Amino acid sequence: MDATPIPRPKSLARARGIKPVGASGEPANSLIPNPLPRWIGFAASADRRDAAFAAGAALLALDQIVRSDPPWLGVLRARLTLKAASVAAKLLRQKADEAALRDAQHLTRPGDDPGPAGRLHQMLRQISSRPTRQAGDILPMMEAELRGAPVAAEFLSLLEADLVLAQKLGWGTPLLLHAGVVFDPALRHGPDGRRPRADRPDWHVVSDRALFVAISACHAQAVTLARRAENLAVAAKNLRTRDEGRGLALVLADDAVAPWRMVGRAGFGSDRAARRFCETLATQGALRLLTDRPTFRLYGL
Template identity: 35%
Template sequence: MLESDSPHPLSLEPAPMARPRRVVRSRPLNPSRPPNLPEIQPLPRWARLNGGAGGVRNAMFLAGAGIAHLDQILRAGADVSSAGRDSVDVSNAGKNFGVEPVFSGALRQRLALTAAAACARLARLREDEAALRDAEHLTGCGGETSPAGRLHRLFRLFASRSVKFDAATLAIAAEHVGAPSAMDAQGLAGALRDAMIKADEPLAAAARVSEAAMHCLAAVPAIDAEIFVLWLADVALAQKLGWKAPIPLLATVVAHPALRRGQNGRRARPRDSDWSTALAGAYALAAGEAIDVAGALSRQTQKLLDAAPKLRAKSAAPVIEMLLADDCVTPARAAKTARLSDRGARRLFDRLIELRAVRELSGRASFRLYGL
């Protein structure tokens, strides 16, 4: 499913994470001497949105604290390509500043699944996370899928490449949220770029892009336009922060009870007059949850890298890289990528389970899915 030779640069088929410009990996992952990953500290309690009145008043502050911490995590990774070398070239010290952690692909893909499931509920579609995971990983690459499956594929774009506000990209994204083909993608692209120019900081960019998009999408069904705007806001935030690819954040929490307001518990919508405040609260909550996910993935990644030298399979390294890059991996896909037999791939995952380096995510005896 994770193809490296995508047929079109704007294809929504997942692809491996692009390497950071400042780091050139001269050799593939060598797990013979796994590195120690830096420990990820959880977001402090004082920086978390608690849903109370104070949380609403301090939404901007809490969002800034959470996003700053998440930004630090995304720039504090270790270059594992040097694992297993007998010496370290001190002349390269300091050149790894800004490297994303090795599990950043899995982080984006896992949050993409959460975002897609949340949007499916907003659109009153039936698929939950388990159904979306099965549909994406157990069917043929690029095959037909359901409306919820198309939302999942849209959010999976976050894990494969940077996203720009150009007409071609927006037209493809619009198709996946159900927007009509007659939508003026060129006009929308121009409006979004203007909004980005006028915004001087990340949260303002996300809010301005939301406002511009809702104006341009007035003819699109409300729920489709809203889901599209949640996606666009995350793209704007990532562009202002200089992330190499966006992270699904806003859609993962937009319907969270802590963000509901009024006696009826109404959720915030991009067309609301106070959307910028609601958006800040949502990012405060989403950043905290994303940091928690990153912490769990970091600990599991360390277990995986520690287990790597104990694996007898010569093709274990490509499978490890696949697990670090995606939400989950099937034995069939691992066998194809690493040139293992089907039986060899199953035995490899059984060994990883035995070492507690991965988890089986489906809970089934067959058609199993494995991930961090």
């Protein structure tokens, strides 16, 4: 299981995802990005040329978010990866949804086997956490794990598209966008409403629209995460902890955190202190409980 590094923010305000607090006590200069304008969606529903234009406009908006490097970008990256892993499991006809993959990632002890879908998820997390120029090194491992499955070529094509996109845009780390939308009903085409496949010649018919659907979904998720991060920052201001913002940095770095894993890494002296930190924020609605297991709990933005 890979270990997500804890970011070292320049200031506590940056770790909490906010600008300096104004006189009213509310965060000044919100970091919440604006939703995509409606005209972009209208353009994407037109012909192929307009769909390409819409994809480019949406990509510009997403690129601005990525380049601003918000503190919650780690959550966005991890949830896109989780979605891609759930799609891979579905393509391979494995019974592993996002909740099961999340549990396997965060609750499996080091050295234990998380299962076939869990291993794919771990490899995808490596791809999405490595520098773009090195992320492709994981693809041969992914191909070996798929062992010649009929969907191997398709899934690898989707990952390669994301790596090419990240390289062209100069992103330091890739976002896994394409895989998460292959089952989207909006992409079905032809008289029989077939699902498009990236390894087939007819992929070009829907490729621009697929990119638009992927980017717009990612952008909408970014807007939601930014709002949640701001609410979390406001709630955390009232907590008296000795973690110096490292607890929040852990929350903002990944899809989910287990309190017992925060001990030491986030400056909490005990498992009880870490649990109290998460439970208090969850009670205030600033964190979400992502699993209802009585003994192992996961929290996230």
